[in-house]
Amino acid sequence: MSALARLKEIGLALPPVATPAGAYVPARRTGNLVFTAGQVPLVDGKVAATGKVGAAVTAEQAYDLARICTLNALAAVDGLVGLDSVTGVVKVVGFVASDPSFSGQPGVINGASDLLGEVFGEPGRHARSAVGVAVLPLDVPVEVELVVEVGG
Known part of the structure; x- marks a missing residue:
């Protein structure tokens, strides 16, 4: 089943590709x-939540926000090469704006990893980093970036 069909099957659709907030592109291909x-967790062009995880934002809310970030990253991939050209997910890097007492960053970024598994199955398994940071752009709680492999 294609990735786009799988997204539809689980009740999700790709959002429009987010307009970059700086001098960069949403996605860039080199080789395969x-x-x-x-x-970041934008929904309909608006920030879905702000604040630090472990304070204003719960780990469960942040998990859901990581899924939104990942859906936005998949939209960027789709806009560049078409989502169905993805043959595997190579790496996920997740940043979690964390209260100093919060140490559950891996559980938050599981939101990204779990969604990729739902969409791609075994080819969605990947290497990953989950990093706690003091602050993220727009005061969002989570930011996710992907590296995917494509065919052709």
């Missing part, structure tokens, strides 16, 4: 790899 810019 596509790298996305960091994607």
